[in-house]
Amino acid sequence: MNLITSQLAFAYSPEREILSSVTLSLGPGDVMFILGANGTGKTTLVECMSGLRLPLRGSVTIDGQNLYQLSVRTRAQNIGLVPQMHEPVFAFTVEQTVLMGRAPHLGLFGRPSRQDHHVVGEVIEAVGIQHLRHRAYTKISGGERQLALIARGLAQGAQCLFMDEPVAHLDPHHQHDVMSVVRQLADEGFSFVVTSHLPNHALLYGDWVAFLTDGRADVQGTPGTTITEQTLKVAYDMDFEIVEGSTGSRAVLPRLYRNPNPMTW
Amino acid sequence: MIRKDRSVPWILVLLPVSAFILALFLGRYGIHILDTVRVLLGLDGPSDVFRALILRVRLPRVLAAACVGANLAVVGAAFQGLFRNPLVDSRILGVSSGAAFGAALALLFTSQGMIVQTSAFIFALVAIALVMLVGVRFGSSTLVLVIGGILVGALFNSLLGLIKYVADPLSTLPAITYWLLGSLNATQWSDLPPLLTITGVGLPFFALLRWRLNLLTVSDTEAMAMGIRVRLIRTVIVAVGTLLVAASVALAGTIGWIGLVIPHVARVWVGPDYGRLIPASAALGAATLILLDTLARTAMPSEIPLGVLTGLIGVPAFFILFLRFLRTRGEAQ
Amino acid sequence: MTKLWIAVSLVFLCALTGLAQSETTVIDQSGRSVTIPLPVEILVSVHGIGTYYVYALGAGDRLAIAYYIGVKTLSSASESMLRWEPRLAEILSYGDPNIEEMVASGAQLVIADGSQHEAVAEQLRDLGIPVILYRAETPEELKEAVVLTAAFLGSGAQAQADAFIADYDRMVNAIATDLESLAENERARVLFVGTSLTKVISGEMYQTHLIEGAGGISVTRELFGSWNEVNLEQILLWDPEIIIIPPYGLIQPADILDNPDWQSLNAVQNHRVYRMPRIIAPMDTPVPESLLGIAWLARTFYPDHVSFNLAEEIVGFYANYYQFTLTDEELARMTGQ
Incomplete structure (x- = not known):
């Protein structure tokens, strides 16, 4: 599935455009990271690109079709959203939560059929949480919730999932659990757009990265070439260094100027 | 967690039906069981008094209790999901306050049930119209609706206070006070058509829509991403829910706690899935109000106001259930 | 000087006693x-x-x-x-x-x-x-x-109060004497409703005393508090012989007599449903006119037994206590004739 965003602009108030011209392109199996400082409009961009907000200008096409002209049902059958971690009010089971993703395939008065339950079983298995199927969603860990929400997006039939800071609040192990499922699904052909504050994740799991600054995403490309000390400095207004590990992996470290060696004081 | 057993649907029917039948056999005027059976089967034998009591006094009242109980419980359950707040009940949008004002206003001038009922119904709709007006102006998010409901409720409560102040303490004030306590006493067949019609449309609506209510318990953004027209569906649910509450309150007065407690009881029983929660709430709500109203009309020579009974039983029940609710969410030990 | 003091003190004392009086x-x-x-x-x-x-x-x-x-x-x-x-x-x-x-x-x-x-x-x-x-x-x-x-x-009022109490006792005694021959089961069983058909008096209300003073039995005498809400079944169970509607509110006898659900009641079958008349204060409340309330109830319960002349009592009461002369229409309304 190809999702092409061109010259997208959005403003909450006429005085200030939070997005002025964003052009991005996503192909099947791509994991695209969107990096940017707080308040640069990452969430807004996700909401526009996934069709939840109408942009001021610009277009988003999905396999050549204008996203904003699709019916809400068709859109939901193609694009899913994994929201930031939240605390649900009612203790639905994981299965009931994932089942909600079948809504775009059901009529207004419809109820899930055997077939829908079957789909849910498959996607739960696909993200590897079949053991949690009948547990209360409120009582599983944050990482498991993210996987359940990915499964819910898959249950919609979505080929493209938008994830808004999916690993915030998670420990490194659970971060990896979630991201490796993302990577694995991408290898099966699903596309992901992930907003993040972790350039390292873009390096580890991303196929493509875009820096959102001043309402534009002019700096974008493969993570290895795009995430540099210069681009990071522009994006976050601080100095970083890129270090290389023994296995050839690269990592971003903030550069500290205070006292390089506090122990000697 | 294991799957709930399959016998639930049978109990759903059995519970209100048995409460309904039981209620027809009970009353201050002792009628022999066999006579009651004969009257219900349309057989000859029982006196006209028995026939009138069972068919014209008990039957409409029990029917009204069933409808009101089911309506308040279903709307309470739906609104709790809609507002993503387990402390919400059908009164959240100021509908009951509007109805109370309308009833009190009518009671100043008449004691005719039909006029009081109509006035209560109309002002319940006026209340929700005002809330919707606020909602349309400020984007009909749940927060806006709640604030609108609080404002409109407060407005009508003040107007109600004014009416109580000018009401005659000898005649109209006691009538208003009693109406506000909630009662199904003196319900006649002629009072029922509006309630039966609206219940007949509104409950099936919620029954059909019930699974989709699940999707309103998640955030607006998530629901929209799953292809739900959140604003539209929310408006429709509020509208139909309001009709059900308005029709119920107009006939029975302000009966609290049913809309808050019954959905929680139902959640303990069948879980949070609205596919099961709505039928369970309807069944439990109907059965509970039938039984409480039977108690209200038989326990003592004088009527116990129904709203007083639901409160006395609802408060401790709610306390226990809510602790349990918090525990299932992992917030209390 | 001393004399002056004594004089002043005396005047002051007199003034004090005057005040005290x-x-x-x-x-x-x-x-x-x-x-x-x-x-x-x-x-x-x-x-x-x-x-x-x-x-x-x-x-x-x-x-x-x-x-x-x-x-x-x-x-x-x-x-x-x-x-x-x-x-x-x-x-x-x-x-x-x-x-x-x-x-x-x-x-x-x-x-x-x-x-x-x-x-x-x-x-x-x-x-x-x-x-x-x-x-x-x-x-x-x-x-x-x-x-x-x-x-x-003041002193004039004292005599008037004594006269009122004497009148009240005389009326209650006269009724008691007239009804002496009545057996307990011949006493009127009365339901006193309020401003709605299902609102009734309690045993603690003044109206119960009026009914008893008039020789009747209030079927709701066991109830407590103020106005009680009851249901039709309970009213059928009491099956009163007479129903009294207070002189305020909107209920009229026809509302009961024409109500299909009330037809089996003794009071309805015998057409004994009455609304209390009213000239000045409502006679069912603890006002002086309640003396007439007792008389009116007794006459209504036992038209063949009471010996006093209701019209005379009414005219006398309003003349003595309210300095008021009833018109013929008002008197007819009070006596029901």
């Missing part, structure tokens, strides 16, 4: 001792029933502000009332008592309702205005209230 101390019906400077020339009554005690004792002209039970505005006052009290427009008031207005009226004494005016009484006492609180729900308490009222209205 011009006040009286009474215990009101809330049990509080109230000292009232005499004479009381300007009265305020914020008790719609207490007002009538003042009238019955011939002091109605001393009222500067008055509440009349059930009368909120001039438009809700009957034509009879307007004719009886031409000053009604001037002095009629209603609602929560306004302290400042009472003070402005120059009230030397305020009559109030013990069941709801404790706080108002407190404020008035702070302002130096004595307050008498009434609580009368039985015939004895009614008589007590009348005697209490006479205590501060």
Whole structure:
């Protein structure tokens, strides 16, 4: 599935455009990271690109079709959203939560059929949480919730999932659990757009990265070439260094100027 | 967690039906069981008094209790999901306050049930119209609706206070006070058509829509991403829910706690899935109000106001259930 | 010098005794001792029933502000009332008592309702205005209230109060004598409803005493509190022989007689459903006119047994206590003839 965003602009108030011209392109199996400082409009961009907000200008096409002209049902059958971690009010089971993703395939008065339950079983298995199927969603860990929400997006039939800071609040192990499922699904052909504050994740799991600054995403490309000390400095207004590990992996470290060696004081 | 057993649907029917039948056999005027059976089967034998009591006094009242109980419980359950707040009940949008004002206003001038009922119904709709007006102006998010409901409720409560102040303490004030306590006493067949019609449309609506209510318990953004027209569906649910509450309150007065407690009881029983929660709430709500109203009309020579009974039983029940609710969410030990 | 002191002291003492003589101390019906400077020339009554005690004792002209039970505005006052009290427009008031207005009226004494005016009484006492609180729900308490009222209205009132109590006792005794021959099961079983068909009196209300004074039995005498809501089944169970509707509210006998659900009642089958008439105050409340209420009920319950002449009693009462002459129409309304 190809999702092409061109010259997208959005403003909450006429005085200030939070997005002025964003052009991005996503192909099947791509994991695209969107990096940017707080308040640069990452969430807004996700909401526009996934069709939840109408942009001021610009277009988003999905396999050549204008996203904003699709019916809400068709859109939901193609694009899913994994929201930031939240605390649900009612203790639905994981299965009931994932089942909600079948809504775009059901009529207004419809109820899930055997077939829908079957789909849910498959996607739960696909993200590897079949053991949690009948547990209360409120009582599983944050990482498991993210996987359940990915499964819910898959249950919609979505080929493209938008994830808004999916690993915030998670420990490194659970971060990896979630991201490796993302990577694995991408290898099966699903596309992901992930907003993040972790350039390292873009390096580890991303196929493509875009820096959102001043309402534009002019700096974008493969993570290895795009995430540099210069681009990071522009994006976050601080100095970083890129270090290389023994296995050839690269990592971003903030550069500290205070006292390089506090122990000697 | 294991799957709930399959016998639930049978109990759903059995519970209100048995409460309904039981209620027809009970009353201050002792009628022999066999006579009651004969009257219900349309057989000859029982006196006209028995026939009138069972068919014209008990039957409409029990029917009204069933409808009101089911309506308040279903709307309470739906609104709790809609507002993503387990402390919400059908009164959240100021509908009951509007109805109370309308009833009190009518009671100043008449004691005719039909006029009081109509006035209560109309002002319940006026209340929700005002809330919707606020909602349309400020984007009909749940927060806006709640604030609108609080404002409109407060407005009508003040107007109600004014009416109580000018009401005659000898005649109209006691009538208003009693109406506000909630009662199904003196319900006649002629009072029922509006309630039966609206219940007949509104409950099936919620029954059909019930699974989709699940999707309103998640955030607006998530629901929209799953292809739900959140604003539209929310408006429709509020509208139909309001009709059900308005029709119920107009006939029975302000009966609290049913809309808050019954959905929680139902959640303990069948879980949070609205596919099961709505039928369970309807069944439990109907059965509970039938039984409480039977108690209200038989326990003592004088009527116990129904709203007083639901409160006395609802408060401790709610306390226990809510602790349990918090525990299932992992917030209390 | 010493002589002068003695003279001054004497004058002062005389003045003190003089003062002491011009006040009286009474215990009101809330049990509080109230000292009232005499004479009381300007009265305020914020008790719609207490007002009538003042009238019955011939002091109605001393009222500067008055509440009349059930009368909120001039438009809700009957034509009879307007004719009886031409000053009604001037002095009629209603609602929560306004302290400042009472003070402005120059009230030397305020009559109030013990069941709801404790706080108002407190404020008035702070302002130096004595307050008498009434609580009368039985015939004895009614008589007590009348005697209490006479205590501060002067010597003429005392005689009037004695006459009223004598009249009240005479009426109750006359009825008792007339009905002596009646067996317990011949007594009228009476249902006294309120402003709705399912609202009935309790055994603690004044109306129960009226029914008993008139030789009847209130079927709801076992109930407590104020007005009780009951259901039709319970009413059918009581199966009263007579139903009385109070002189206020919107219920008329036809509402019961024509109601299909009430047809099996003894009272309905025998057409014995009556609404109390009203000229000035509602006769079912603890006002002096309740004396006529008893007479009217007795005549209604036992038209063939009572020996007194209702019309004479009515004419006499209004002449003696309210200085009021009924029109022929008013009298016919009261006697039902």
